[in-house]
Amino acid sequence: MAREINLVPDVKGEMIKALKLRNLIFFLCIVVAAASAAVTAVVGTVMGGQAAILEGNKESIDKLSSKLKSYSELNDFLTIKDQVGNISTLTNNKKVLSRTFGILTALIPSGPDIITISELSVDLTSSSAPVLSFDAQADARKEPYIDYNVLDSFKKSMDYMRYDYGNYVDKSGNTIPAYCMIEYGDDGALFNEPSRGIYAYWTINAEGCNPAADNTSEESDSTSTATNDYSTEDYNGQTVVRIWRTPQYDEWYQEVAPEGNKPYMSLAGEISNVEHFQSSCITYTGTIVGQVQKPKWTENNESCQLVAGGVSGIRVTGSSNGRSADEQLVLRFSAQITLSPEAYLFNNHHFIALAPSGHHNVTDSYVQIQSMFSERAADCDENDADCKSDQNLKGDE
Secondary structure, three states, X not given: OOOOOOOOOHHHHHHHHHHHHHHHHHHHHHHHHHHHHHHHHHHHHHHHHHHHHHHHHHHHHHHHHHHHHOOOOHHHHHHHHHHHHOHHHHHHHOEXXXXXXHHHHHHOOOOOOEEEEEEEEEEOOOOOOOEEEEEEEEEOOOOOOOOHHHHHHHHHHHHHOEEEOEEEEOOOOOEOOHHHEEOXXXXXXXXXXXXXXXXXXXXXXXXXXXXXXXXXXXXXXXXXXXXXXXXEEEEOOEEEEEEEOOOOHHHHEXXXXXXXXXXXXXXXXXXXXXXXXXXXXOEEXXXXXXXXXXXXXXXXXXXXXXXXXXXXXXXXXXXXXXXXXXXXXXXXXXXXXXXXXXXXXXXXXXXXXXXXXOOEOOOOOHHHHHHOEOOOOEEOOOOOOOOOOHHHXXXXX
16 A cells, blocks of 8 residues: 655745746736736727817817808807797797777767776786776766766776687688787677677688698699688688687587588587687577577677686776866876786787676777877866765775
8 A cells, every 4th residue: 555755844845836826926917917908008098089189179160160150140149049039039029019099989988977088007917917007087977076986886896807819710720820810890890790609711812821822732733722622702802711819609510420511519519610710718608498409509608708807907096186177077086907817918818808898898999099098187176066075085095
């Protein structure tokens, strides 16, 4: 039986292991150094290339910058570019001051009790709501001429003031640009037929005014085809289509939606297949009562209140007895009315005020606007017995 005898001392064995570990470490160091040198070479090449590219780009940028700065119209261009970017914001904030007259026509009563304005100012600077401030005089036209009930009735009517706006659309529901609609006649009043309501004229053949033609292939005679779908007429030398702002209930209502291209209005107030006005404020509802075939239609406009807060939206700042320019006894008063912020916004197209009766205001002609204003009434003389009578002082504020 053979036996092995280890004649190598333990110290010698440890030394041999240490030598092997040293050789392994040297080998690894050589490999790492070689790899580092390779990476350094690659990085150096890349950086050198990038530096060359950056230098070339810098030269190109300097040349383009010099060329751009040489344009004399550069400042104008930058100004125009900045303004174009702000067009949307400017349009959204734009106000239409001319609506004041239509609003006043709805606010100021035109019945037996007469209210005329002597001074008027409109504040559109408030971020919350526009404010009408005015001096006026109320004439009851009968004994007692100075009747505070006229002013009280005027204040209470604020609860019933409404407005309406929206868009006119063609048969397919495409919005017709606002500039393509003629809504007022030569007298400044809305077009109106007493038995059918308010309407407007659509200049269908004017450039950019026919959405159907704009959406049709250029290869076809799109304008002629689209125009033939409508009943046209002549207005002041223009080819126009009459569009009813007031729904034509009897003509449009059908119990069941008809086939083909026939006008249709449901009991829920949905209108299709006919050019019409899409109101952003008013909703229409039809109700069948008993055996009657024709529905009873109602209008609802609770969301678009003209005077913010109703009665709380008007503040009478003072009142006194006086005499008008024609020596009639009148009640002088000053007031401020806070209107809805929506009333003057440019983007609220086809805006009209609604009178307290709930009907559209169609009497805002130049003649009526003129009659709403008069010379300021004067204070009564100290010796004016009629003006200072107990009856005429009753209710004085």
